[in-house]
Amino acid sequence: MPSPATEIEVDDKVVRVSNPDRVYFPARGQTKMDLVEYYLSVGDGIVNALRERPCMLHRFPTGVSGEKVHQKRLPKGAPPWMETVRVHFPRWNRTADELCVTELAQVIWAVQMSTVEFHPWNSRRADVEKPDEWRIDLDPGPDCPWETVQRVAHVAHEVLDDLGAVGFPKTSGGNGMHVYVRIAPDHGFGDVRRAALAFAREVERRSDEVTTAWWRKDRDPADLFVDYNQNARDHTIAAAYSVRGNPIGTVSAPIGWEEVDEVHPDDFTIATMPARYAELGDLHADIDSHVFDIAPLLEWAERDEEAGAAAPPEPEE
Numbered sequence: 001m002p003s004p005a006t007e008i009e010v011d012d013k014v015v016r017v018s019n020p021d022r023v024y025f026p027a028r029g030q031t032k033m034d035l036v037e038y039y040l041s042v043g044d045g046i047v048n049a050l051r052e053r054p055c056m057l058h059r060f061p062t063g064v065s066g067e068k069v070h071q072k073r074l075p076k077g078a079p080p081w082m083e084t085v086r087v088h089f090p091r092w093n094r095t096a097d098e099l100c101v102t103e104l105a106q107v108i109w110a111v112q113m114s115t116v117e118f119h120p121w122n123s124r125r126a127d128v129e130k131p132d133e134w135r136i137d138l139d140p141g142p143d144c145p146w147e148t149v150q151r152v153a154h155v156a157h158e159v160l161d162d163l164g165a166v167g168f169p170k171t172s173g174g175n176g177m178h179v180y181v182r183i184a185p186d187h188g189f190g191d192v193r194r195a196a197l198a199f200a201r202e203v204e205r206r207s208d209e210v211t212t213a214w215w216r217k218d219r220d221p222a223d224l225f226v227d228y229n230q231n232a233r234d235h236t237i238a239a240a241y242s243v244r245g246n247p248i249g250t251v252s253a254p255i256g257w258e259e260v261d262e263v264h265p266d267d268f269t270i271a272t273m274p275a276r277y278a279e280l281g282d283l284h285a286d287i288d289s290h291v292f293d294i295a296p297l298l299e300w301a302e303r304d305e306e307a308g309a310a311a312p313p314e315p316e317e
Contacts, residue, residue: 016112022062050107050239069114137172138153152203198297
């Protein structure tokens with residue numbers, strides 16, 4: 001039998017949570033209510049990561065062992081205080097009103113609707129066509145160990161330092177690592193992706209463990225792909241503090257650069273993150289104070305193109 005619903009007060013809102021005892025994460029028997037309590041514990045951090053961004057939801061109606069639903073549109077039945085932003089998808093000539101978080105109650109309502117993962121755009125609703133976040137995705141191949149990810153993270157940090165850019169690293173919650181850089185929303189997705197590719201190529205020059213090859217068949221499975229495509233329009237990755245849909249409930253966890261050599265992705269779960277957050281707070285809280293102008297990267301891109309570097313195909317939206 002379903003467990004009785006319960007009501008959660010979140011600031012000035014009340015969210016009704018149905019089936020709070022449903023097991024979502026089988027490894028430790030953690031429930032939907034455990035997931036709610038996790039997001040409450042990192043409230044400022046998850047709101048900061050999602051604030052005013054179109055957000056795709058990864059929903060697991062029966063827990064992470066069941067069906068996964070990728071949902072662009074806000075689920076039906078939303079209360080009037082849920083906010084959205086309309087985005088257009090040219091390929092299908094359709095629009096979608098996606099979740100646009102401005103307060104914690106909206107996150108908790110999405111969790112009530114079985115959302116485990118939050119995947120925001122790298123632009124905000126003020127102008128969804130102009131990204132304000134450059135995302136560096138260190139994506140290991142199937143035979144690439146975590147130690148390679150750690151080494152390449154240091155190379156990426158070195159290149160960022162050379163550029164005068166401040167990067168904010170986090171685990172992906174899977175096998176990789178992400179680094180976010182706040183940028184001025186002065187360019188479209190095409191330019192930001194070109195800049196990200198130029199950066200990836202520089203990291204590749206400095207590390208023989210890195211590839212920027214577009215096609216998987218052209219990559220060594222032991223190499224790490226610096227995935228510049230995550231900066232293309234409507235390409236999203238899990239937000240800082242987002243839980244991932246796996247049996248142990250790992251979290252995409254912000255870390256300090258000094259922690260890169262010490263951490264492992266499985267260190268950060270819905271069981272361990274609340275205490276860490278209570279001690280350290282939001283390690284990405286200051287990201288808006290470090291805005292980088294991508295002009296030098298666009299110069300690198302032009303240099304590479306003039307030298308004959310092939311332009312990869314545009315990814316599909």
